[in-house]
Amino acid sequence: MPASSNAAKAAKLAAKYGPHAVAAAKVVGPAAKEAVETQRKRVANRNAAFDKARGLAAGSVLRQREGDEVVFVVFAGDEPVAAYPEVVTPLADLVKRANLSQRVTPEQHDELRVSKRAGRAARKIASRAKSSTKDDPKELGSGS
Missing domain, CATH: 1.20.5 (Single alpha-helices involved in coiled-coils or other helix-helix interfaces)
Incomplete structure (x- = not known):
């Protein structure tokens, strides 16, 4: 297909659906931006937890939930030593009922x-x- 007909097709689609796309972006944009930021923070916390575990003897990481937040708990052997992100709940309480066999x-x-x-x-x-x-x-x- 020639480039000019692709450009014409794109122009027609933009004229037809452009206003709808702008309206949708206004409605969904903030929520999507927040979801992306939440995921970025989660990945950064996971990476920090595994970096910390690499420096420990028998280091491992367990993914836990505290409320709506995902927390990565770092273990040295069987002792929890850190959490990413940091939480106010004591680590022992956070992992009290956790399945420790799921540590990675x-x-x-x-x-x-x-x-x-x-x-x-x-x-x-x-x-x-x-x-x-x-x-x-x-x-x-x-x-x-």
Whole structure:
């Protein structure tokens, strides 16, 4: 498709749906911005917890909830030593009824991240291969 017809199509869509997009952004924008900021803080806290656990003997991290907040509790052996973000609740009370078998070591966390990344890359490659065979009629068997 020529670039000029793509530009014309984009202009038509912008004229048709632009006002709706602006209205939706005004309504949803602040909530979306807050959700993104919450997730950014959660990732920063998780990374800080695993960095702390790497420096400890037998360090591990347990994800807990305190109210509406996700807290990452760092353990040295079986003793809780820190929480990210910091909480007012004593660590012993925070993990009193927790399932300690769900703690994750920094090495396990790294392995999980690598395997998830590899899975995403494999799916992306498969998706690209699938879409390229759609475009090539010889691959579909319609050619001679």
